[in-house]
Amino acid sequence: MTPALCVTNLCVDYGTKRVLDNASLEAASGRITAIIGPNGAGKSTLIKAVMGLVPISSGDIQLLGHKADRRSRKQVAYMPQRTAVDWDFPASALDVVAMGLYADIGWGRPVRRRHLTEALTYLEKVGLADLAKRPIGQLSGGQQQRVFLARALAQKADLYLMDEPFAGVDAATEASILDILKGMKATGRTVICVHHDLQTVTDYFDDAIAFNIRTIASGPVKEVMTPEHLQRAYGGRLLMVAS
Amino acid sequence: MISYNTLIVLLGTGVLGIAAGLTGVFLLLRKRSLLSDAVSHATLPGIALGFLAALALGLDDGRHLPTLLIGAACSGIIGAGAVQWLKDHSRLSEDTAIGVILSSFFGLGIVLLSYIQTLGTGSRAGLDSFLLGQTAALTREEISVTAVMALTVIAAILILRKELTLLCFDPIFTAARGLSLRWLDMLLMALMLAVVCTGLKTVGLILVIALLIIPAATARLWTDRLSLMLILAPLTGGISAASGALISAYIAHMPAGAMIVLIAALFLAISFIIAPAHGLIHWRRRP
Amino acid sequence: MNDMILQIDLPALLIATMAAIICSLCGAFLVLRRQALMSDALSHVVLPGIVTGYLVSGTIAALPMLLGALGACLLAVSLMALIRRVRIIESGAIMGIVFTTLFALGVLLLEQKVGGRVHLDAHHALYGALELTYWPGIFTPDMWQTMPADMPLLFFVMLAVTMLVLVFYKELKLATFDPLLAQGQGLRPAWVSAGLLALSAVGCVAAFQAVGSILVIALFICPAACARLLTSSLAGYLCCSASCAILMAVIGYGLAATAPLWLGIPAALSAAGMIAVTGGVMVALAACYTSRT
Incomplete structure (x- = not known):
């Protein structure tokens, strides 16, 4: 193999x-x-x-x-260190996950509703569906890490x-990330x-x-x-x- | 009743304000707002050289707007490139590089202007408006150039919104997804340069950066959502630009550039106090 | 010809040199503290201050204008500090917001021309009027009466800045390099920082009268940038910064005075502009030199 x-x-x-x-x-x-x-x-x-x-x-x-x-x-999906980005950026958790789909959507094309629906399913997988609309700056460190994980999942690599x-x-986030x-x-x-x-x-x-x-x-x-x-x-x- | 000419001026400056607001949002989020200061100051030598070139070619007594703007754009690009070069090839930080380029390019522009003055055609009067903005009404030609360039900028941003967002939020991820950071950054710089050149004649090169920074910052105070920022920033930018131009057209001794900036600043001041997301009255609520 | 050099060029060079020393010492610390563009902001907000001073006092006497300019600088710094409490906007943008707004206010006030008789010229404020320096009685018994008005002010500010930097050298060094350690030792970094900004404002205002806003920025940043590239100790850095500033002023002024002769054009070129260009070229040379080794 x-x-x-x-x-x-x-x-x-x-x-x-x-x-x-x-x-x-x-x-x-x-x-x-x-x-x-x-x-x-x-x-x-x-x-x-x-x-x-x-x-x-x-x-x-x-x-x-x-x-x-x-x-x-x-x-290949790459997940940078959480500290690599500015968490004051005006985006919601869902927006960040949708970024993992950008290559699929195609460069120069808009994000449509079905893409957001798809992004939401990945957010569900990391257990954050109820925080989808929350500005990322208001998430805890562990939640931010899970948003990053959901974005990586969205890349379907x-x-x-x-x-x-x-x-x-x-510790709780660590266990759920491991899952x-x-x-x-x-x-x-x-x-x-x-x-x-x-x-x-x-x-x-x-x-x-x-x-x-x-x-x-x-x-x-x-x-x-x-x-x-x-x-x-x-x-x-x-x-x-x-x- | 607003006359046809005034309406044209309002439309032209309004579109400029919208374009500047949109571009400003991404500049602010990329933390490059003050690079526009370097670029706008760096356009001065280009304007002066454009004037000399137009004079040599016998175009309109040297005051040929397209030639002046091409000159401005060229030296603006060189200025932005010089900042990048200094940042990459020396241990100077970005703000120092910006200061060096801003002052030396502007100095070169002043040297060239002092030379132009000795030509004695009285022609410098036409160039002075590039510094502090136009005090009198704009001509039809100037308005159409403004509108075309501003609309191009708006269209480009609407098409590439997704990519610019990615660039500003997470450059490393952007590169990992196979997009060229250098090209995206150059695109953002090009949009900024287009706004600066467009605003030169109306607002003047010292104040044009206010149109890029202030509406974007105002929008940021109101919301944590990019999509909303991309509505609010062009809205305040457009309203400030159009109403500033309107006041300047009707009241004597009210220079358009300064009025536009002051109105934009007024919006910011009000937002600073009452904005729901980050305004003064909501500070107590947060830890 | 000799008289002309004595009465025009020498005083202008003196003024440029004094402004260079003032600005480069303040600028050296600003550059180290990543506040280089503060000089850009300060030199822009001097305009509304001067205009306000003129409008309030009704004369072009130096004192009200100086006070107005200082007031404007203080206002600008406090506004920036206020807006900085909104953490979400980066400090560069905050600077841009404050100085463009105040500058726009200055332009607006300038247009009002209250009184209308005395001409306050925006271009004069931007480019400076180094070329107009004239000291008719230099080296004659009545030299003190005919001395250009800027000269004593610049001289005293230069002395004050040099003395303060020498006296508080240790504090400035500690607060710039390691604010946390400074705090631990009982020094208040915020006060040092405020003092430095106040000193920069005074230096900026003093130099502004003589050489114009754009040259102030160039003298604040370019010599310090050169020194940053060429030296590695703080003392060396400060000395190098001051020397570069003087060199820049002398070469720039010399070029502005002599270039028209070489090029065969009638009048002089802007000295302030030429000094700024020289500064840029010096930084570029220093960057080329250090990037190769």
């Missing part, structure tokens, strides 16, 4: 600084994979490079068995790349998350990739989450090892 994401010898430079150095990794199709590593390890950069948001210096990226380009990226989906949300991810897996989708909470990796994910500028270890969580691998990924900075 072809891996959903296959990165070979990827290098990315910001100015003179090398942020990704010959990174190679694979994420299996139909599973939920975590990318873990310390701050500054280049996890977000890796995702952005896959989505073509930062220029790559060298290397090769395969998405769902095809070379990463405009066409194959259409099958085969592969989902999420940057810190569990960051800054309460949604499991539901996505059940329908054959692949989910790859940048994740920072080592405690929950083994419970939440099937596979893990320990990453620091390059891949340290990858495979099923049990095999990756060993003290030795984590020590190598986090260097001396790791104070607490998940047991």
Whole structure:
């Protein structure tokens, strides 16, 4: 079975600084994979490079068995960090979810009522249908994260790349986001998350990739989450090892 | 009874106000409002060069509006590009880059104007109205140029509303969806430039940015919904522009540009107090 | 010819240099604090202040106009602070709202021409009148009587600004770099910030009379931008900013005076404009130099 994401010898430079150095990794199709590593390890950069948001210096990226380009990226939904946008923006929760449909609607065409109805079904899936008209600035952090998730669902992609989906949300939201991810897996989708909470990796994910500028270890969580691998990924900075 | 000429002027400036209100909403949400300040000041050298070019070609004594506007647009584009270049290629922040470009381009314009003055044709009088706006009534030609450009801007925004919204709300997501951020930003800049050039003759280059900023901010105070903002901003913009022009046409010593801006500011001041979403009287209710 | 240089060019250069030092010192801190465009806003709101001062007092004496201008600057800053309490509008837009409105008010007042005899010229206010500086008795016994009116004011403001920056150097540094730490040490960053804005307003008003609003903006921002690109310590930054400002004033004025001779056109070019252009070119050169290395 072809891996959903296959990165070979990827290098990315910001100015003179090398942020990704010959990174190679694979994420299996139909599973939920975590990318873990310390701050500054280049996890977000890796995702952005896959989505073509930062220029790559060298290397090769395969998405769902095809070379990463405009066409194959259409099958991929990207969920940025919640802090990446201005939540004071004058939009309702429904408006934001409808943004996931924009590519389907076609560039230059208006959003019609049936698109909004469709967007509402995704909002239902994340349990926020009753807040559809609420300005996004008035939602809690966890609700904002779920709106983002609903927008990602609306893209109807085969592969989902999420940057810190569990960051800054309460325990209840964390559980419901996890439910949604499991539901996505059940329908054959692949989910790859940048994740920072080592405690929950083994419970939440099937596979893990320990990453620091390059891949340290990858495979099923049990095999990756060993003290030795984590020590190598986090260097001396790791104070607490998940047991 | 309003005369036919006044009606034409009202329509022309009204359409300009609508276009500026619509463009302003997206500029405000993209947090680029003050870039319009740099661009509007940067049009001055272009106007002066356009004047010299028209003079050399023997068009209307140098006061050939299309040539002046083409010159203004060209130097406005160069100014916007220069701000972007400074921001990308140095450690200067955007506001500093804007200040540098604004003052140096405007300075160049003043140098060129002082040269034009030495030509001694008395021709500078026609260019002064670009600074502080027209005090007398606009001509038919000026109104038709205004209306055509403003309508183009309005049409472009209505067609590309969805894309501009995405750009302003979540640029990273926009890029991930395969849209070119650079092109969308350039489009927004082009719309802004079109409004600035259109407003030069009526409102003047120093005050035209008020038409872009104030109605959009007024609308933002009233609502948290973009669709409503896109109705309110052009509405207040259009009303301010038309009524300012009307007052200026009927009462002496009331320059149109200043009146338009002051009326728009009055709307903002009232909204600041009574607007339901973010007005003064509702501050206490919120935590 | 010699007399002309002494009586016209030297005083004009002196005025430009003093304005340059005042503006560049205030501007250096504004640029660091990402408030560069405050100078743009302040220099625009000076217009209604001056016109109001003139309308109220009925004379073109310097004092009422200065007070009016200062009042307008204070009004503008407080209006911005008031509107900023609505968190949803970004600070750039707030600046734009306030200064365009006040400037429009100034234009409207200017049109009224109450009294009608004395001519207050908007263009004079925008472009400045550096070329019109004239000091007939310079280096003669009656030089103090014939001194241009702007000169003593600029001199004292320059002294005051320099002294204040030197005395409060430490406080300004801390409050600019790390307002939270400053607060923890008992310094009130809000007061430092207000003081800096007040100082900028005074500097802006003083320089405005002599060199016009556009040159004020250029002198506030361009030297500081050059210094920002070329230096990395705060002391070096301030010195570099002041030196760039003086260099900019001298080169710009020199170009405006001599370019007509080279180009063979009859009259002088706007000195204020030329200084601003020089500032832009200097920033561009500094940016090219630093982006390559």
